[in-house]
Amino acid sequence: xLRAVYRAAWWxxxxxxxxxxxxxxxxxxGYREHIGERFGYGAGRVPEDDAPLIWxxxxxxxETRAAQPLIEALIEARPDARILLTHMTPSGRATGxxxxxxxxxxxxxxxxxxxxxxxxxxxxxxxxGLVMETEVWPTLIDECRRADVPLVLTNARMSxxxxxxxxxxGRATREVxxxxxxVLAQSPxxxxxxxxxxxxxxxxLGNLKFDMATPPELAxxxxxxxxxxxxxxxxxxxSTREGEEELVLQAFAALGIDDAVLILVPRHxxxxxEVAALVERKGLRAVRRSAWAPAAAAAAGAAASTDVPPLPAxxxxxxxxxxxxxxxxxxxxxxxxxxxxLLPFGGQNLxxxxxxxxxxxxxxxxxxxxxxxxxxxxxxAALQVPDPEGLAKALRELFTDRPRRTAMGAAAxxxxxxxxxxxxxxxxxxxxxxxxxxxxTAHPMP
Numbered sequence: 001x002l003r004a005v006y007r008a009a010w011w012x013x014x015x016x017x018x019x020x021x022x023x024x025x026x027x028x029x030g031y032r033e034h035i036g037e038r039f040g041y042g043a044g045r046v047p048e049d050d051a052p053l054i055w056x057x058x059x060x061x062x063e064t065r066a067a068q069p070l071i072e073a074l075i076e077a078r079p080d081a082r083i084l085l086t087h088m089t090p091s092g093r094a095t096g097x098x099x100x101x102x103x104x105x106x107x108x109x110x111x112x113x114x115x116x117x118x119x120x121x122x123x124x125x126x127x128x129g130l131v132m133e134t135e136v137w138p139t140l141i142d143e144c145r146r147a148d149v150p151l152v153l154t155n156a157r158m159s160x161x162x163x164x165x166x167x168x169x170g171r172a173t174r175e176v177x178x179x180x181x182x183v184l185a186q187s188p189x190x191x192x193x194x195x196x197x198x199x200x201x202x203x204x205l206g207n208l209k210f211d212m213a214t215p216p217e218l219a220x221x222x223x224x225x226x227x228x229x230x231x232x233x234x235x236x237x238x239s240t241r242e243g244e245e246e247l248v249l250q251a252f253a254a255l256g257i258d259d260a261v262l263i264l265v266p267r268h269x270x271x272x273x274e275v276a277a278l279v280e281r282k283g284l285r286a287v288r289r290s291a292w293a294p295a296a297a298a299a300a301g302a303a304a305s306t307d308v309p310p311l312p313a314x315x316x317x318x319x320x321x322x323x324x325x326x327x328x329x330x331x332x333x334x335x336x337x338x339x340x341x342l343l344p345f346g347g348q349n350l351x352x353x354x355x356x357x358x359x360x361x362x363x364x365x366x367x368x369x370x371x372x373x374x375x376x377x378x379x380x381a382a383l384q385v386p387d388p389e390g391l392a393k394a395l396r397e398l399f400t401d402r403p404r405r406t407a408m409g410a411a412a413x414x415x416x417x418x419x420x421x422x423x424x425x426x427x428x429x430x431x432x433x434x435x436x437x438x439x440x441t442a443h444p445m446p
Contacts, residue, residue, distance in 0.1 A: 002172040006138060010113045014039075017111060027270035030090025034108055040116040043107035044123025045082070052081040052435055055126040057109050060092035061323065062349060063132045066155065068099055069211040069423045070130075075103065077427050080437045084124055091269060091323060098324055109140075117143040128433050130154045134162070141179035150181040150433045154426060155208045156194060157186050159346070159367045163193040174198030181433065184426055187371045203429060206422030207372065209351045214327030219356070222331025225293060225318075228308040229261055229332070233399045236263040236320075236329045239348040240339035245275050247342045247388045249282050252316075254392035257399060261311070263289075263329050265320030267339060267348070272321040279317050286317040289325075330356045334405065335398050337361045337391060340368075347373065354381050355416035359408035361385055361394050375419075381412035 018035065025032035036042035045053065054074055058064040064087065071083055085100065086109040087093045096106055110116035117140050129144055129151040131137075136153070144151040158166075166173045177183070177198040185191035186207040195202055226234065237248045245264065252262050266275045272288075279286045293308045311318070320329050330336055336353040340346060341363030351372060353360050360382035366373040376382035385391045398405045 002169065003138065003142075007114065010111065010139075014111060014113065024270070028090055030094065033090070037108040038111055038116070039113070040110040040119025040123070045105070045125070049082075052078065052127040053084055053124060054078070054081050054430075054434070055084040055086065055124065055129045057086045057129070057131045057135055058092060058096070059087060059132070059135060060089040061095045064092045064095045064099070065212060065324075066209045066349070067132060069213070070154070070208055070426060071100070071104065073423050073427045074430070077431055078434060078437065081127070081434065084126065095324055112137040112139040114139055114143060118147075121147045121149060127435060128152070128430065130430070133157050136176060138176045138179075141176055145179050151179070152182045152184060152430065152433070153180045153194075153199070154184050154430075155186060155422070156183050156199075157190045157368070157371075158193040158197070159370060160193070161367045163197065166197055182429065184429060186422075189371060205425040205429070206419060207351070208422045208426065209349055209372075210355075210416055210419040211421070211423040212352055212355065214331070214352065214356055218325065218327040219331045221293075221325070222328035222333075224308050225328065225332040228293070229311045233257055233260040234263065234333045235260070235335040235337060235395055236265060236333040237337045238265050238326060238329060238339055238353070239267040240264065240275075241267055241343065241345045242271065244339055244342050244345075245278055248337070248339075248391075249279070249284070251388040251391040251395070252284075253282075254389060255395055256392075257396065259313075260395075260399070261316060261318065263318045263320055263333060265326065265329055265339075269321070269323060272319065276319055276321075279319065284316045285312075285314045286319055287311070287315050288319045288321045290321050292318065326352060327356065330358050333358055335359050335361060335395060337395075338363075341365050342388065342391070350376055350382060351416060354412035357409045357413040359383075359398055359405055360412060361391060363387075363391070376412070376415055379411055379415045380408060381415040383408075 021031045021035060056067055056071060058067045075083060083104040085096045085104045085106045088109060093106060110120045121143060126149050129149055131153055133155050134157060141151060174197060178200055180199060182201045183194055183199040185194055185202060185204045188204055191202050191204045240248060266272060330353045336358045338348050338350045338360060340348040344365045346368030347366035349369060350360050350362055354376060360376060362373055362382055362384055364386050377384055383394050385394050
């Protein structure tokens, strides 16, 4: 009964979803492109192509970047196969294009409607499907099972909050999670909750995000920005969400260090102008990263990106209005605050900041990353703060205590290094689900 209601609801939701795409396209034009793909039309491989196809679904930017080490390892392990990368957002798609160029195929994942999913599976004929972390679409799971496509929930996580919500649906939930061919969990606690929801063929392989590496040219770019800022204390507020920038600026005002610089990086690009206007209303002199260190210079490589003009002395805020440069923002900072955590959004990934060796601060709302946050705090790599006042206090203490800041940075680097290796373990499992290599090397189609 629930399945029938769910599928019927999609017929009502679909027109609204298209309207929402068009509305969002006013800020981000990519939302009005490739709309047919969201219903299973307009994409697919050529009929005579029989190479194994590994399909990886990564919703947006964060998931795409987390999937990068896995996709690179799959390309190396199975050069005879093609890789299809699907997304739900234009920013995720753009990130995939930038990272992989022509080495992978790409399209949008269709909405969770039977005919749309069937068209998608028929057009692409995947040998194996991977969905990342928390992507659980009931119709997609059903249709993959009917089409005999192994579907693996990879880098799977399940917060206590999400578990309690899903458990309310009882048997329906168990049927959905039982439809995955394999579930590869990040931690034992994730595995325990997923098993209780009906997942089978479980393995605990660790978190793929620990295997993400900041490219050297990106780190060099951040170091060049730091040099251009000078001796002033610098902190970054990364991946902030709507409503959080107000709280971050409250903490900045309470910090009491007149020459400190805040690098403010909203999570969603369509909010750059809104956040810039907020900073201006607060009376703070700001500069956009794109205006201060133009993207053209940065794109030319590490050498060009080191030629950055000094940051004017009266600039207090650098607005991070670029995509794919979070590693550079972390490299430019003395301390990193991870957004999505001062308000109940569930937090964001703190692993990339730890890997760069920067001390990490994070708010109280981390239910999407509870295990990684708890582990980082326990090892001295991160501090959890309760509110803007606590954030200001922690920043002040770290800025004035260099040995403590250095020790936290070293603990962060060690924490990230200690948990690497999930990618190799995951590839070892996934390759057992693919057909035997043919001995031929596949190349992405244009």
